[in-house]
Amino acid sequence: MQVCTIDALLAGGFDGHVECRELLRHGDFGLGTFDRLDGEMVVLDGIVYQIKADGSVTRPDLGLKTPFAAVCRFETTKTLEPDGGIDLKTFEGFLEACIPDRNVFCAIRLDGTFAEMTTRSVPAQDPPYPLLVDVAKKQSVFRFENIRGTIVGFRCPSFVQGINVPGYHLHFISDDRTRGGHILNFRLATGTCRIGLCHRFLLQLPESNRAFQDLDLSKDRSAELQTIER
Numbered sequence: 001m002q003v004c005t006i007d008a009l010l011a012g013g014f015d016g017h018v019e020c021r022e023l024l025r026h027g028d029f030g031l032g033t034f035d036r037l038d039g040e041m042v043v044l045d046g047i048v049y050q051i052k053a054d055g056s057v058t059r060p061d062l063g064l065k066t067p068f069a070a071v072c073r074f075e076t077t078k079t080l081e082p083d084g085g086i087d088l089k090t091f092e093g094f095l096e097a098c099i100p101d102r103n104v105f106c107a108i109r110l111d112g113t114f115a116e117m118t119t120r121s122v123p124a125q126d127p128p129y130p131l132l133v134d135v136a137k138k139q140s141v142f143r144f145e146n147i148r149g150t151i152v153g154f155r156c157p158s159f160v161q162g163i164n165v166p167g168y169h170l171h172f173i174s175d176d177r178t179r180g181g182h183i184l185n186f187r188l189a190t191g192t193c194r195i196g197l198c199h200r201f202l203l204q205l206p207e208s209n210r211a212f213q214d215l216d217l218s219k220d221r222s223a224e225l226q227t228i229e230r
């Protein structure tokens with residue numbers, strides 16, 4: 001289940017309209033952001049975590065709303081043992097080779113120890129909202145070493161362009177639930193990767209939000225997306 005579209009978020013659609021409580025009715029695993037773009041979301045084992053721009057990690061009130069999130073009920077289709085030492089790019093190549101099913105959604109969970117993990121988070125915004133690409137210029141970047149934790153994310157098919165992120169979108173949360181964020185890069189020490197393929201897609205759009213209706217979602221924002229995701 002997905003809340004709104006990535007292009008709406010890129011265009012500054014930061015008003016939350018679906019409660020975290022509702023997200024959990026549709027899945028126990030996923031990622032996203034929060035109302036006013038207040039940090040990065042990780043949903044893991046049915047618990048919602050909020051990683052704010054100051055680096056703090058909390059379990060938000062489930063009444064908190066999200067403008068963009070994607071969740072699924074994680075069911076393991078395949079278990080993989082990636083080599084130690086690999087970075088994000090190599091990991092993506094590894095998954096390309098192991099999971100050729102590129103036209104369905106693929107939930108990715110990697111539990112492991114990371115020699116290095118680099119993440120980011122974004123600060124809450126006030127209306128009138130800027131473009132996401134401009135917020136990303138003020139993102140906080142966090143670098144961790146020798147940290148145990150879990151990668152939570154998705155590989156989406158190319159045809160979701162405009163709706164979600166084609167390719168890989170990964171977030172991180174540490175085992176002790178005190179560190180995390182949107183992954184920029186990592187170097188794995190050891191870990192086990194579980195893959196769950198998803199063949200169904202539900203999109204929830206805002207029901208009564210004038211700001212959403214006024215967003216210009218006709219233009220190609222893929223270049224902006226490239227800038228903010230990496």
Ligand SMILES: [Zn+2]
Nearest residue numbers: 169170171182
């Ligand atoms: Zn993200």
